[in-house]
Amino acid sequence: MSFSDILNRGGSDTPSGVGIGQRIREAFQSTVDLFSGERMGQFGVFLLITFILLAMTAPLLAPYNPDTRHEAEDGSLLRLAEPSGDHLLGTNHEGQDVLSQVLYGTQVSVFVGLFAALIAVFIGTNVGLITAYYGGLVDDILMRLVDIAYGLPFLPFVIVLVFIFGADLFNIVLVIAALLWRDSARVVRAEVLTQKERDYVESAEAIGASDFRILYRHILPNVLPIAFLYIAFAIAYAVIFEASIAFLGYGDPELISWGKMLYQAYTFGAIRFAWWWVIPPGILLMFLVSSVFFIGRTLEKFTNPELRH
């Protein structure tokens, strides 16, 4: 059974009498089916859920306020203390607890990753659906826009925009999404072009279904698997870009993020000696991004188009 068949059980082929509760149960069951036997995919899902839980519970789990500057017994600032019972991951150059900072940093990465990816793929999927279905001038204009988005050097553009609109977390999300939609637009368009030729679209047209209904009720469920795959990729890119922005010093000054921790450690010269300050944010970044790539590999097996990533 293909991924789109599984999805379609809850989609256009379901008798209209089925309740929403059953659809959710079915959707859940089909997701479980999809990942059964997929060790890498399961590992990815496990990691991602762990990160989301960590982000939600960071205030409870963090042993200290991440901004508190701790002092040693003699009253001096506890700078760059090695890991100990009080500070499991030591402290940074300002005497702040690294473990607490890392936990709070999870919130930024998870938030930016999920939201930027959802917005980007939402825009991209709609652009792909509309351009492929209507063709003509709409297609020309929107696809030129995609070309232009591909022509912009991503990271420099993001940094310039963040600098102009202000380094606020929402701006960072919007700016990343404003460029990232191009990937999903392109692949969804290609997929809709092939779906458009299928019989079911013709029959729907023959019985006089509206364009909106054909697009969103009939075609959309068949391109959702690709949209999901691109959400996974988009999360990965969004997390990397947010971290890179922060590492270059353009992150939200109010928030602690992994990229910013590494920026501080780097500018302070701490990568020479303070491994406890440098390794944790980097490792977590790597694991968070890889979790969605692992999930992506499982989804890919079920979509298997000519992927450009």
Next chain:
Amino acid sequence: MGLQRYVGRRLVQLVITYWVFLTLLFGIFRLAPGDPTSMYQMDGLSPEARQQILERLGLNDPLHVQYMRFMVDFITGNWGDSFRYGEPVMDIIVIKFWNTVLLMGPAFFLAFAIGIIFGAFMGWVRGTKKEKGGLILTLFARSSPEFWIGIIVLMVFTFQLGWFPSGGIRAPGAEINSFWGRYLAWDFLHHLALPLLTGVIFYMATPTLLMRSSMISVLNSDFVEMKKAEGIPEYIILYKHAARNSILPVTTVVAIVIGLTIGGSLVIETVFNWPGMGREMVQSVTYNDYNVSQAIFFLMGSVVIFMNLVADIAYVYLDPRVRFDEQ
């Protein structure tokens, strides 16, 4: 539609893309907060003196006048002076441009070369533990932002082993006599090694994964079986026959990886204090040095747009099955 007409249409698109790109460039740098005088205001710059500077730089003219002048200047390569250095932007950028090209160019080519060989090997040993291990390593490499790879590389090769310098492009006080003398030097290569390695690790993941899956589909085809039946040694089939036929799909990501490489120069050059365009861009944005940052942005965008064109044309040229009107 013939190849010529395709290329012609693609060139028209290029002009439109460029025009929109330049307009965007003009727009975003005018929206930027502050102007070149902002950072001097703390030093007691009087309002009159400030107006004089703005007047001299043409920043008080109506917007459409500025726009026209901007377009003409950019196309003719007259990029103005840097507010920060007080020198023509062109002079500042030329050296940095080459510094970046000589770092990111080799990183790009090595990433593809190694990625293709490695991906072909993974496709060949598909289903084994080796493949799985390689796949996981590749996914982790792709999941690590460039600055994180750079930091690890620095920690290992510089601070632990002490084999390479921690940054810069040449030893302090080195004598430079000519363009070639600058780069054809052992000292330069010694400084190049770590940033290059960082780039290669990150960028090779994409071609590796694509080559692997492409290889797997080629290996499932009949002609590989036939070659085996002919008794040709396995490694010859692998690298001469199967790999050759798998490379085509890998060319589709050339443009994407170029884009990543250009953006990555900002991060890699910052980590390794490499005096290239990327680091200069990050700094000039902070200092409101519009002319420098927009010129660099223009150069970076040009490289991406141009390479997209080359990749598209190369693709249809290499693969006769592609219908030109499918664009």
